[in-house]
Amino acid sequence: LAGRDGYQFFNQEVRNEMLHQHHLAGRLQSLLNQDGGGELSLHYQPQVAARSERIESFEALLRWHSPEGYIPPSDFVKVAERTNLIERLGDWVIRQACRQQAEWRAMGLKGYRIDINISGRQAISSDVFTRLEAYVEEYGLTPRDIGIELTENVLIDADIKVRDSLRALYDRGYKIAIDDFGTGYSSMSYLKLLPVTALKIDRSFVIECAQEPKDRAIMEATVFLGHRLGLEVVAEGVENEQQLELLREMRCDLIQGYYFYKPMAATDIQRLLLGGNNPPNRASGALASDK
Ligand code: C2E
Ligand code: MG
Ligand code: MG
Ligand code: MG
Numbered sequence: 125l126a127g128r129d130g131y132q133f134f135n136q137e138v139r140n141e142m143l144h145q146h147h148l149a150g151r152l153q154s155l156l157n158q159d160g161g162g163e164l165s166l167h168y169q170p171q172v173a174a175r176s177e178r179i180e181s182f183e184a185l186l187r188w189h190s191p192e193g194y195i196p197p198s199d200f201v202k203v204a205e206r207t208n209l210i211e212r213l214g215d216w217v218i219r220q221a222c223r224q225q226a227e228w229r230a231m232g233l234k235g236y237r238i239d240i241n242i243s244g245r246q247a248i249s250s251d252v253f254t255r256l257e258a259y260v261e262e263y264g265l266t267p268r269d270i271g272i273e274l275t276e277n278v279l280i281d282a283d284i285k286v287r288d289s290l291r292a293l294y295d296r297g298y299k300i301a302i303d304d305f306g307t308g309y310s311s312m313s314y315l316k317l318l319p320v321t322a323l324k325i326d327r328s329f330v331i332e333c334a335q336e337p338k339d340r341a342i343m344e345a346t347v348f349l350g351h352r353l354g355l356e357v358v359a360e361g362v363e364n365e366q367q368l369e370l371l372r373e374m375r376c377d378l379i380q381g382y383y384f385y386k387p388m389a390a391t392d393i394q395r396l397l398l399g400g401n402n403p404p405n406r407a408s409g410a411l412a413s414d415k
Pocket of ligand 4: 304
């Protein structure tokens with residue numbers, strides 16, 4: 125009897141989850157039909173030089189503020205991938221980021237790259253890289269203005285067509301970062317084969333690095349490996365002074381995390397940059413909020 129109840133309970137959970145995903149997919153689809161994306165927006169999280177603490181670039185991060193509350197990208201990107209909406213969603217992100225970059229440049233805010241996340245299904249199922257270049261051209265940008273982030277698994281699974289596209293982007297001067305480095309497949313041979321320019325140390329290694337010697341060892345080895353390969357090394361999820369100090373000692377190049385800045389709306393970024401891009405005054409506790 126207990127077993128049968130357990131089985132039914134499980135069925136109900138799966139059913140609810142499927143309904144929820146179906147609901148999200150429908151809503152997402154109608155947002156993508158709206159000009160401007162409706163409830164969707166991009167936030168931008170600064171990446172600062174470890175030494176000068178000045179902003180060098182931004183990571184574009186999807187935000188969905190629905191009337192029922194905030195829906196995290198980790199939830200709906202997954203749904204978009206399962207329902208073939210990822211192509212349109214990804215296209216919206218690329219276009220929005222290019223448009224924003226053009227707007228900032230027109231305001232005189234130049235020299236700040238915007239990095240876009242590209243998910244697995246997006247990389248294999250479409251001509252995403254061609255479209256990226258088309259938008260860069262349409263908005264009068266150069267390859268230095270836009271970068272991309274891909275996870276290890278995407279890079280390893282990449283077929284010859286995707287590899288050729290990445291090579292072409294690399295040759296034209298686009299920055300290509302490996303996101304969440306160290307959390308995917310463990311093979312390193314792809315580092316020899318693929319055209320990338322940066323490694324992003326995953327937040328999971330950064331969180332407890334002050335207490336955990338093993339996390340510290342992995343971070344240090346990543347910085348060393350990255351530099352030996354001629355790559356830039358970025359740390360994500362830096363939240364406190366101890367983490368920052370360790371990364372500085374290890375000579376990590378760029379720092380991204382709440383300790384400096386949370387992801388922010390474009391208007392907040394503008395205010396920050398127009399104010400002179402000075403290192404943040406952390407003592408004031410006046411960090412802009414996310415979501
Ligand atoms: P990701 O690419 O690894 O992005 C970094 C995540 O870490 C972001 O979460 C960011 O808000 C968060 N983060 C940054 N600094 C800190 C920190 O100091 N502390 C903490 N606790 N978190 C920090 P977010 O925005 O929720 O995005 C989650 C994931 O969703 C991203 O991970 C990325 O895989 C995916 N994603 C977001 N936007 C897009 C997009 O436009 N396209 C695609 N394909 N995926 C996206
Ligand atoms: Mg990323
Ligand atoms: Mg990341
Ligand atoms: Mg991550």
